[in-house]
Amino acid sequence: MAKEPGNLSDLTGRAQQAWDALVRNYYRANQSEHLLTEPDERTPELIAVDWGAFPARPTACLQSTARANRLLDWTTLQGAIGRAEFQDEYVEWRTVRDSDGKIRRVELTTEFPEYWLTLAAYHPVKTLQLVARFAGESSVSPQAVYGGVNPFKRGITPEERRAAFEDAMLPRGGKAPWSPYNNGERALCFMCQGANTLGGLIALASRAAFPYGAKDPDTGELRRLSGPEAIATRTQAADPCRNSDPTVVGGIIGLAWDGRLFALDDPAGVYIRSVQYDRLIQPDGSPVPLEWFEFQRGSRPRGADQLERSQRLVFEVPQGLDFTVGDLIDSQTGQPIEYGGQIADLVQIVAYVRVSERNAVPVKPRELPLPDVLPCEQERFCQVVLKKWDEFEAAQRNLLASTPDSIVGRDGEVIA
Amino acid sequence: MSGAARTGDQPADRIQDGIYFRKGQTPGKCYRLLLINIRSGTRPNEARAAIAAIWTLLAELRRGIVRDLRPLEAGDPEVIVPDGGLTCLLGFGARLFNPSLHVPRLVATDLRPPELVSLRPNGVGTPFLNLPWAGEEQRRPGEADLALQFIAETELAVNRAVVEIWKLIDDQDLPLDFVTMHAGFSRNDRRSWIDFHDGLNNLESSQRRGAIEVVLADPAWMKGGTYMGVLRVSVDLAVWRSLPREHQEILVGRNKLTGCPLEEIERGRNGELSLKFMPGCPFGEPLTPAQQAAFRDPPRPGDPLVQLSHIHRSNHNRGAPDTDANNRVFRQGYEFLETLADGKPCLGLHFVSFQRQLARLTNLLRLNGWLRDVNFGGATNPRAGEPAPIQFLSVVAGGLYAVPPNNDPFPGAEIF
Numbered sequence: 001m002a003k004e005p006g007n008l009s010d011l012t013g014r015a016q017q018a019w020d021a022l023v024r025n026y027y028r029a030n031q032s033e034h035l036l037t038e039p040d041e042r043t044p045e046l047i048a049v050d051w052g053a054f055p056a057r058p059t060a061c062l063q064s065t066a067r068a069n070r071l072l073d074w075t076t077l078q079g080a081i082g083r084a085e086f087q088d089e090y091v092e093w094r095t096v097r098d099s100d101g102k103i104r105r106v107e108l109t110t111e112f113p114e115y116w117l118t119l120a121a122y123h124p125v126k127t128l129q130l131v132a133r134f135a136g137e138s139s140v141s142p143q144a145v146y147g148g149v150n151p152f153k154r155g156i157t158p159e160e161r162r163a164a165f166e167d168a169m170l171p172r173g174g175k176a177p178w179s180p181y182n183n184g185e186r187a188l189c190f191m192c193q194g195a196n197t198l199g200g201l202i203a204l205a206s207r208a209a210f211p212y213g214a215k216d217p218d219t220g221e222l223r224r225l226s227g228p229e230a231i232a233t234r235t236q237a238a239d240p241c242r243n244s245d246p247t248v249v250g251g252i253i254g255l256a257w258d259g260r261l262f263a264l265d266d267p268a269g270v271y272i273r274s275v276q277y278d279r280l281i282q283p284d285g286s287p288v289p290l291e292w293f294e295f296q297r298g299s300r301p302r303g304a305d306q307l308e309r310s311q312r313l314v315f316e317v318p319q320g321l322d323f324t325v326g327d328l329i330d331s332q333t334g335q336p337i338e339y340g341g342q343i344a345d346l347v348q349i350v351a352y353v354r355v356s357e358r359n360a361v362p363v364k365p366r367e368l369p370l371p372d373v374l375p376c377e378q379e380r381f382c383q384v385v386l387k388k389w390d391e392f393e394a395a396q397r398n399l400l401a402s403t404p405d406s407i408v409g410r411d412g413e414v415i416a
Numbered sequence: 417m418s419g420a421a422r423t424g425d426q427p428a429d430r431i432q433d434g435i436y437f438r439k440g441q442t443p444g445k446c447y448r449l450l451l452i453n454i455r456s457g458t459r460p461n462e463a464r465a466a467i468a469a470i471w472t473l474l475a476e477l478r479r480g481i482v483r484d485l486r487p488l489e490a491g492d493p494e495v496i497v498p499d500g501g502l503t504c505l506l507g508f509g510a511r512l513f514n515p516s517l518h519v520p521r522l523v524a525t526d527l528r529p530p531e532l533v534s535l536r537p538n539g540v541g542t543p544f545l546n547l548p549w550a551g552e553e554q555r556r557p558g559e560a561d562l563a564l565q566f567i568a569e570t571e572l573a574v575n576r577a578v579v580e581i582w583k584l585i586d587d588q589d590l591p592l593d594f595v596t597m598h599a600g601f602s603r604n605d606r607r608s609w610i611d612f613h614d615g616l617n618n619l620e621s622s623q624r625r626g627a628i629e630v631v632l633a634d635p636a637w638m639k640g641g642t643y644m645g646v647l648r649v650s651v652d653l654a655v656w657r658s659l660p661r662e663h664q665e666i667l668v669g670r671n672k673l674t675g676c677p678l679e680e681i682e683r684g685r686n687g688e689l690s691l692k693f694m695p696g697c698p699f700g701e702p703l704t705p706a707q708q709a710a711f712r713d714p715p716r717p718g719d720p721l722v723q724l725s726h727i728h729r730s731n732h733n734r735g736a737p738d739t740d741a742n743n744r745v746f747r748q749g750y751e752f753l754e755t756l757a758d759g760k761p762c763l764g765l766h767f768v769s770f771q772r773q774l775a776r777l778t779n780l781l782r783l784n785g786w787l788r789d790v791n792f793g794g795a796t797n798p799r800a801g802e803p804a805p806i807q808f809l810s811v812v813a814g815g816l817y818a819v820p821p822n823n824d825p826f827p828g829a830e831i832f
Contacts, residue, residue: 243741273785274783279782287539358715377631
């Protein structure tokens, strides 16, 4: 039975079976002899593949981290658009601001939508309790989480609950989710960007799990393809110019190239490995302590298992202090914290892989022509990012037009 | 962001000389880093003229022209001195952009690259959590408005560059002050003071440009340039030499004599360790390019203790150098040896790295599983028989610099 991500124990009975079936189903398309559906005695060692949480694509396309930060935090009355579109590194965040716009709290999650859909299908009470907890409310209305469907209606099936929950809590047509409990207005429960799924992660690993190589133009010798090169051959279920996909693809190809057997660790998941908490400086000049970051929704390093498997991170200044997150300075840039992405930039994401020794299976290199890899800013997706940026800027201008006394900065931002 | 992997034809770069990343280039044996401040009260046009004067002088030196040896009268011979293969590189430190240190303001503050900051001078965990500053008696300045790097084949060539600049400042009363100078030399045995081969797993020439060239226009004047990190790292040889060779090899991840990568550590019944190195070694039989690559950049090991060695911690994902998650930097360091007042030698590595974002360097030193939790390498919670964590590296001086692309009359002139 596949474990729950983070070693959670939310699922019981049929829900557990459904989760196990879903995970196994994701491996059906796997044709690699290197990738196992679960770790076994042949794969005793562990390798951590890690990457930064701050999305690479918006920065590459907009040629600016500052612009990317603004776009990634773009929120309208319909919810967090920037998140639904561009937070695509297997981690998403919610930026909670005071009435004056200063950041009070930032929440990050790596929880997969498939897990929550399973939970919502079989355990509506637990689902509503969790949602309420994340929203900081004593209870939540089922209608706000399951749309117009009563999840406790006599005769309702798990499939009907799942469909209703999915309709309310996941985005439709590139927009933010309808429900305020997953569109950032009241809460952030799990990931909603289209690429951030367990199915996507397993497909990524399955398609990469071959010893792909190409003749090196300088030496004429066969060498393994890097992640970006493999993605450019269009053999992969991966996107270029992200932090996650090229790193995972390159790492997996490397394992196959070494003749290793491997499997995603059980429980399969994407976890918050670490946070560079001491980069943040308090108004008195002292570094922020790690304790201000609360790791949730997963097992912490303990005893023989020293792996961090948290899937949720909540950061805020403790009550009783007379400042907020927005008053902190990132010592790496000297800038105040104005966007959730600046907190995401402190965070390292990880996927754990169990591996065999080298040359456990014969290596049969799959030779491909060495592709040209386009610079990220020339990739097609940048047209989408730039179009969205234009929409964002237009929206800001409209906002300004309805705020006659505002002062506009160089980048079109409201200064006062 | 993920930079572009560039395997196809690409336009010529504009990266300054003094970074030996192009195929076939080898840095000279002698190194000087001259740090200079611009006097407060200097106007931007005066600063610009002063730097331009220095850059012109250096261009002449590179052609073997020394100003005091110019012909004064008809019939005087034209004296050309050996240039020693001198290269010169100009970098700007965070101080240059600090309006409180430069009245009137020299450069618009919003032209400061976001990551170009001063290393924190003191406090817990500075400049990095497990790579601390050296004691006060050893500390030297590492930050300044301007950094001039000189590399040449001869001591004379690099020293003459320093002296000729002093003459120019004196002759023309330029508004510049020497802060300090750091020296270094290369070892033709390609080893470091800890006796191991150093720099073996540096980047291949084909990968270097992607790792070092700035692709973001953030700010625009740095696009096509690079960033330099300088850490003058003192090595406490007494501590290092107290370790048995086997423990040193575990911490480094290589065989001390041959440079062969450590592949696996077998543990006997009584906890004794037996080190297995990758078969073959860099010396001896001729190696194919692919074999050389395997030694220089060995694949990720499965053995957990080998994963924690220095060479694997500092190259964690072993992926494409232009993918952010891999935090690859191009190293071009030199050794140093000085004498302290008490007669003991102060020696170490004058670490110099070039990278397209400074976060690539700082992440190496700030991320868990990378070098954050150790001073050099090894396990933080070693089992019986394994080397205990040691503290033998500290930072004597350090600074971060923006190295703009070539331009006239000098790199980065447009910001004044």
